[in-house]
Amino acid sequence: MTKEVYVCETADIDEEDVKRFDYEDQTYCVYHTPDGFFASDGYCTHEEQHLEDGIVIDNVIECPLHQGRFDVRSGKALSAPVCVDLKTYPVVIKDGRVYLCLETEPVT
Amino acid sequence: MTVETFAATGAASSGITLERKTLKALCRRSDLPGLIYLGKWALALVISGYGVYLALGTTWVWLAALIYGTVLSVPVYAMSHETAHGTAFRSRWLNETVMWICALLYLEEPLHRRYTHTNHHTYTWHVGKDSQISDIPMTFPIWLDEVSGFGLIRSHFRILTQLAAARYTETMKSVIPADEFPRLRRNAWCFLGFYVAIGVAIGLGATWLWWFLVLPTLLGRTVMLLFTVIQHVEMAENSPSILNSTRSCKSSPIASFLYLNMENHVEHHLYPQVPFFALPALHRELKDQLPTPDPGFWRTNIEVLSVVMRRSLGRGTKARTIRQAPHMITDGGTAP
Structure with a gap:
């Protein structure tokens, strides 16, 4: 099961920018790139540095601490010092609103 | 990933703030400033290199080689650092190409440089964690070993041979992913092969390599190391605040050019994602939150030298014109 969690209005994130989104006990980053909106885990996979202050260039998020780079569309680690891919999440846009799609635990 | 606090040394750990829109504007990448820089640097190399050519066969060649070597070595260091961060150019291929060329001239395998430099930013000037920290407090013999360039050359060739022989140190293992080591090993062999080829070529009569590459690199390294030695020396170790661990200096336009504005070293450590041309x-933007920069390159270096000499002679170590951590100041007594 997936649920759609409201993040913000599309106009709240400039193109080539990133917004932090905390939900329950997790933290995420939502990106606005020339190709659309994308989302990933909030922390870099290299060291525990949040990506919210990173710079978005085209479809790439660059970690503010060591400048490791990820493709936000796939989470793929692009260059040292990052080697482990970033976990990504689907994003849907409805009526100018950004929603993050998260897996939910099945009810037993 | 769970929300948690992380305190890598930087703006947050130093209590420095900057409006996001301003930071984003400062972080904007471009190829143009870097390309203009490369053009000016090439011109400076041609002019200073012509000085070496004119001085060949005279004793003036040593002075000419020092000037040319400074124009070569300081930007090689600064550009290898900037490209290791990936901030020199917007185009990644351009950044990586320049990084490889500069790393070859700087004598450090580029991935090793990139990986080990990360812990210098995560743990700036933290004993046992920052792989670029020098012995604290600095004494005159340590200063001499560092500034002469012998220490750095020894270190670089030791690292290259360790990588080539697959004898990875604990520091390497702590910052470099295991599956990256084969690439570093291959690169180290390429670098060592290049340096052996240079030596063989000089031995076979290509003396221009000696006068235009090897000697200027050796001489220019001293000036380069005078730039780098003042980045953190006499500042506080193990501090979460970059303001306490790092020094910025005023600088002449020529020094700023050679050093890629890295005299703004506090600012660089606070926001390492900001490219050199925006420093x-x-x-x-930050000056109201920061200490006043120390005096220029020469005055700061003379003050540092004075302090380390007095420390080695067992005299008082209070600096008059540069910032200094309180525990670095002693009244004298027993020389270390």
């Missing part, structure tokens, strides 16, 4: 603007 003066970053300084203007």
Whole structure:
């Protein structure tokens, strides 16, 4: 099961920018790139540095601490010092609103 | 990933703030400033290199080689650092190409440089964690070993041979992913092969390599190391605040050019994602939150030398014109 969690209005994130989104006990980053909106885990996979202050260039998020780079569309680690891919999440846009799609635990 | 606090040394750990829109504007990448820089640097190399050519066969060649070597070595260091961060150019291929060329001239395998430099930013000037920290407090013999360049050359060739022989140190293992080591090993062999080829070529009569590459690199390294030695020396170790661990200096336009504005070193450590060409603007944005920069390159170096000499002679170590951590100041007594 997936649920759609409201993040913000599309106009709240400039193109080539990133917004932090905390939900329950997790933290995420939502990106606005020339190709659309994308989302990933909030922390870099290299060291525990949040990506919210990173710079978005085209479809790439660059970690503010060591400048490791990820493709936000796939989470793929692009260059040292990052080697482990970033976990990504689907994003849907409805009526100018950004929603993050998260897996939910099945009810037993 | 769970929300948690992480305190890598930087703006947050130093209590420095900057409006996001301003930071984003300062972080904007471009190829143009870097390409203009490369053009000016090439011109400076041609002019200073012509000085070496004119001085060949005279004793003036040593002075000419020092000037040319400074124009070569300081930007090689600064550009290898900037490209290791990936901030020199917007185009990644351009950044990586320049990084490889500069790393070859700087004598450090580029991935090793990139990986080990990360812990210098995560743990700036933290004993046992920052792989670029020098012995604290600095004494005259340590200063001499560092500034002469012998220490750095020894270190670089030791690292290259360790990588080539797959004898990875604990520091390497702590910052470099295991599956990256084969690439570093291959690169180290390529670098060592290049240096052996240079030596063989000189031995076979290509003396221009000696006068235009090897000797200037050796001489220019001293000037380069005078730039780098003052980045953190006499500042506080193990501090979460970059303001306490790192020094910025005023600088002449020529020194700023050679050093890629890295005299704004506090600013660089606070926001390492800001490219070199935006560091003066970053300084203007932050100056009300930062200590006054120390005096220029020469005055700061003379003061540092004075302090380390007095420390080695067992005399008082209070500096008059540069910032200094309180525990670095002693009244004298027993020389270390």
